[in-house]
Every structure is written in structure tokens, then in C-alpha cells.
Amino acid sequence: MKRLVIFLTILAGLVLAGCPQQAPPNRGVYLLLDTSGTYTKELDKAQRIISFILARLNPGDSFAVARIDTGSFSEKDIIARTSFEDRPSVANQQKRRFRDKVGKFIDNVEPAKHTDISGGVLQATEWLNEVDPGQKVVLVFSDMKEDLPENYVRDVPFELSGVEVVALNVTKLRSDIVDPRKYLGRLEQWQKRVEQAGGQWRVINDLDHMTGLFSG
Numbered sequence: 001m002k003r004l005v006i007f008l009t010i011l012a013g014l015v016l017a018g019c020p021q022q023a024p025p026n027r028g029v030y031l032l033l034d035t036s037g038t039y040t041k042e043l044d045k046a047q048r049i050i051s052f053i054l055a056r057l058n059p060g061d062s063f064a065v066a067r068i069d070t071g072s073f074s075e076k077d078i079i080a081r082t083s084f085e086d087r088p089s090v091a092n093q094q095k096r097r098f099r100d101k102v103g104k105f106i107d108n109v110e111p112a113k114h115t116d117i118s119g120g121v122l123q124a125t126e127w128l129n130e131v132d133p134g135q136k137v138v139l140v141f142s143d144m145k146e147d148l149p150e151n152y153v154r155d156v157p158f159e160l161s162g163v164e165v166v167a168l169n170v171t172k173l174r175s176d177i178v179d180p181r182k183y184l185g186r187l188e189q190w191q192k193r194v195e196q197a198g199g200q201w202r203v204i205n206d207l208d209h210m211t212g213l214f215s216g
Contacts, residue, residue, distance in 0.1 A: 025134020027214065028062040029053055030124035033079075034142035035067045036112040038171075043106045045169055045207060046141050050102055052210055053139075059084050059091040062131045065102050066120060068142060069112045070149055073119030079105045083131060115147040118154035125163055136163045137214065143171050144186050160199025165190075166213065167203045 031053070033046050050065065057063055064081035066072065080101040084091035121138060128136040144167055148154060167190065176183035187203060194201040204210060 026060040026062070027057060027135045027137065028128045028131045028133030029057065029064070029137045029139065030128055031063075031065045031139040032072070032117070032120040032124060032141065033065065033067050034112075034115060034117075034140075035069065035109050036115045036147065039142065040109055040111050042141075042169060042171065043109065047103065047106060048207065049139070049141065049168060049210070050099065052213070054095045054099060056214065057084060057095075059086045059088055062128075062133055063098065064124070064127055065098075066123065067105075067109070067112065068115055068117055068120045068140075070114045070116060071119055071152065072116040073122050075123070077120070077123070078127075081127065114149050115142065115145065116149075116152065116154065117142060117144065117146045118148075118156070119152075121158060121165070122156070125158065125160060128163065135214070138163060138165045139168055139213075140165065141168045143173055144190055145173060158193065158197035158199070160194055160197040162198075164200040164202065165194045167201075168205075169207060170203060170205055 031046075031050065033043065035043070053063060060083075062081075062083040064078060066078045066081075069077045071077075080098050082094050082098055084094050117140065120140070124138045125136075128138070146154070167187070170183075170187065172180075172183050176186075191201040204213065
């Protein structure tokens with residue numbers, strides 16, 4: 001019996017050793033930037049996030065950055081988007097052009113009058129589904145307080161199966177300091193909406209802890 005156990009253990013080890021290692025899935029990342037109100041003063045942190053992401057994306061990955069504006073369910077709010085070529089030298093050139101394009105936008109951005117987070121999430125998932133990466137991530141750099149123009153309808157269900165939504169740098173509003181339940185309730189509402197749509201939800205407020213931004 002002992003010999004049989006040893007034989008099976010060795011056999012299992014040989015089988016595992018012979019299995020080819022699976023390559024990590026390519027990533028699709030869509031970053032939404034809140035440019036309303038005081039958030040324009042937070043955009044230097046957004047540049048830090050973008051540099052962090054670019055440094056960790058590989059050839060074959062895709063990245064897009066868009067602003068959250070009056071009507072974000074529109075391609076006009078996409079600042080930059082690309083899928084990196086397989087050749088590392090070309091991918092590095094693409095990353096430099098991407099960083100420069102977003103940098104010029106941030107240097108000249110005007111505060112937005114409204115905050116259409118739902119429209120931005122819809123636009124993000126539409127683009128990610130078109131690109132169809134193995135890992136889909138929507139990053140939202142915002143206080144997560146939606147402020148829609150009159151007559152805009154965003155009471156539509158998301159379809160977020162296979163999508164992770166990460167809220168970044170969620171600053172507390174003055175009203176949140178007076179009543180913290182508003183801040184906590186806002187995050188709880190978004191978590192519920194994302195998870196009911198089949199997505200995963202996370203909040204990362206400490207940008208020094210972005211090393212765990214991407215799973216896998």
C-alpha cells in the first residue's frame with residue numbers, strides 16, 4: 001500500500017510538471033476621471049495612477065482614459081485609448097504617446113458642470129466588451145456622487161458579468177463630514193448596483209496601496 005501511495009504521488013508530480021503553464025490573461029483597463037468641481041485639483045493624483053497602470057500593462061493589453069462629464073455615455077469624452085502591440089518596443093512608444101495625450105488634457109481641463117458616472121460605466125463596459133480582454137477592469141476616480149443634467153435618464157441596469165469596478169481616491173464631501181452616513185451610503189449604493197449587475201466591487205483610497213490593483 002505504501003509503495004502504491006509513493007507511486008501515485010510521483011505520478012501526480014510528473015503530470016503536474018508536464019502541464020504547460022497558462023499565460024496570464026490580457027487586461028483591459030478603462031479609467032474614468034471625475035473633472036467636476038474640486039476634483040480638477042485631484043488630477044495630479046490621476047496622472048500618478050495612469051503612470052502606475054502604464055508601467056504594469058503588457059503588450060496585448062488595452063487601456064482607455066475618459067472624463068466623467070455631462071453626458072459620459074459618448075465617445076467624445078474618451079481622452080485616449082489603445083491596445084498595445086505585441087512588440088515591446090512599439091508598446092513602449094504607444095505608452096509614451098498615451099501618457100503625453102492624457103497629460104495635455106489634464107493641463108488644460110476645465111471643470112465639468114455635471115458628473116455622469118453611470119454613463120461613463122456604460123461607455124466603459126461597451127468598449128471593454130468590444131476589445132474583449134481576458135480581464136476587464138473599470139476604475140472610477142471620483143467622489144462617486146452623481147449629478148446629472150435635467151432629463152438625463154441613467155436608471156438602466158448594468159451588465160457587468162466578468163467586470164471589476166474599482167473606486168479610487170473617493171474623497172469625502174463637506175456634507176459627508178457633517179453626516180458620514182451619506183459617504184458610507186453612497187459607496188454601499190454603488191457596491192449594490194455593481195454586484196447586482198454581476199460585477200465585482202472594490203474601493204482603494206490609499207494610493208500608496210495600488211500594488212494590489214490588478215488581480216492575477
